Amino acid sequence: LGGTQYSTLETEIYTQTVEFLDLPTASSLAVVQLTVTGLCLFLSGRAQRRLQRSLGSASPGPLRFRGRRDGLPVVVTALVVVVLLLAPVVTLVERSFQRDGVWSMANYRALMSPGDGSGMVISVWQTLINSLTTAVWATLLAVGLGAVVALLLSRRPTGRWGRAGLSIGDAAFMLPLGVSAVTVGFGFLITLDRPPLDLRTSPVLVPIAQAMVAIPLVTRVLLPPLRGIDPRQQEAAAALGAPPWRVLGTIDLPVLARGLGLAIGFAFSTSLGEFGATSFLSRPDRMTLPVAIGRLISRPGAENYGMAMAASVLLAGMTVVVMGIAERLRPPEVTSC
Structure with a gap:
């Protein structure tokens, strides 16, 4: 999606290896990614252990929907699901049955x-x-x-x-x-x-x-x-x-x-x-x-x-x-x- 303008570590590793065959550069980028990821996992592990100790063994009660409190999160979630998840899939299915603007099974054949x-x-x-x-x-x-x-x-x-x-x-x-x-x-x-x-x-x-x-x-x-x-x-x-x-x-x-x-x-x-x-x-x-x-x-x-x-x-x-x-x-x- 991003092309060259919004290249990330992942896409750059792939590009340096597949397109330019520059394995030293790709290796350096992979080491950077491993270092950053390892640090993030270490910090998240410490935060998770602290959270578990603070919560103790308390068991939360059953969750119930409350209109005034939960209405806005429900609407936002529904919009995200429809716009960012369902709409692209539905569009993909629709266009897969079209060839040159005509409905057909040509793409599947x-x-x-x-x-x-x-x-x-x-x-x-x-x-x-x-x-x-x-x-x-x-x-x-x-x-x-x-x-x-x-x-x-x-x-x-x-x-x-x-x-x-x-x-x-x-x-x-x-x-x-x-x-x-x-x-x-x-x-x-x-x-x-x-x-x-x-x-x-x-x-x-x-x-x-x-x-x-x-x-x-x-x-x-x-x-x-x-x-x-x-x-x-x-x-x-x-x-x-x-x-x-x-x-x-x-x-x-x-x-x-x-x-x-x-x-x-x-x-x-x-x-x-x-x-x-x-x-x-x-x-x-x-x-x-x-x-x-x-x-x-x-x-x-x-x-x-x-x-x-x-x-x-x-x-x-x-x-x-x-x-x-x-x-x-x-x-x-x-x-x-």
Whole structure:
């Protein structure tokens, strides 16, 4: 949206790498972004801990709508939803069914072939299949690793160094959430390019990168229920002679399973629409749908533009379906905080 006039660190890293092949400059910008993000995560973690201590264990009462107090926030929220969220999507859907001012399915029929002048070697439908396959593997990785991370971060060490280590680990695992996905992809590109971990031509590289982007979201979905477990339950089970693995299986894992549906939805939708890291790592014959949309938009021609709009509608529709299923699988007591 911004072009060269409103370039950000993320777009500049991408431009320096893809267009100018200036890896030293891109690396310097990535280090700056990592430093700033790490500092922000550290400060936000301290603020969150202070807030938790100040609130204590008080439980807020049920929230009720009050017309005079809540009327203006409701109106502002409705305007934001309609103008900034619904209107662009509705406009995109409408124009995807138009070609040269005439209503037709031409843009969707064109998705069956690479298109003239698109620079693609596979059809957009094939990129959708690639995106779904990649998202499945990335979701398995993200949910599996995210569950382990959530279990680790839910522990309550009593020692000072243990608490400090847990805070550092929390910030480290959340780093991909604040760092640009472009930086994640760039890091993979310059790290996994030589033996024994030369994955540049491997199909597993993109799912791994997408999983790294999704792990913080999975962790944030699974962590609140785990932190809500009463430690006296674990202590009572241990006092009755249950070994650690039994305590984990009978107390922690059932609570963890309550949020798996929502975690899977977040991981799958994040992987399905991921562009930043994938744009560095995907190969022309294994291009994903978001990368194909970016390629079509960057090429001149009404056909490419129409195909990009139709492909965007497909991507939005798939995301809505995935998140709709995930919301139905979420128990009422699990939140997405």
